[in-house]
């Protein structure tokens with residue numbers, strides 16, 4: 001059976017981010033970043049094809065090393081990187097500023113105020129080695145700022161990712177060198193809260 005493949009992003013997918021490039025995160029950064037995002041999509045598809053063609057003899061599976069282990073372990077990194085960038089580029093290119101809509105209510109409920117939430121996300125972004133996320137927790141019907149090192153670390157089950165902050169150096173070094181906090185400040189200025197709300201509504205079936 002032919003595997004289902006993911007759509008490889010194109011320059012059209014970063015046009016919205018270009019709209020706010022003047023606020024700090026440059027077009028050059030977004031353009032280079034697109035190449036990495038495409039890499040995650042291509043590797044996701046490569047692994048899916050390899051899995052579809054895998055010899056299913058169970059004697060060939062092995063927890064120390066086997067092709068199945070290698071493909072499955074790296075699938076989490078490849079597809080996770082693809083999904084996180086889908087969300088990152090979807091939620092930037094907006095007006096920034098305080099949250100709006102239903103996500104603003106959830107942020108207030110979970111963190112007391114937008115400023116407290118933003119401070120927590122900034123601290124999470126500085127403390128992570130690759131990612132900070134806002135997730136909607138279906139178990140408790142609330143939001144939480146999660147920390148990621150790689151996209152395959154510290155998964156929180158039964159959550160839907162509604163905002164992703166990429167803090168790998170490739171996301172900011174060209175514009176801010178090592179000043180990650182300044183990059184995060186710029187990120188807050190370009191969040192598209194309509195996109196975050198759309199993701200929230202999709203997550204809760206609204």
Ligand SMILES: [Fe+2]
Pocket residue numbers: 033036085166168170171
């Ligand atoms: Fe990235």
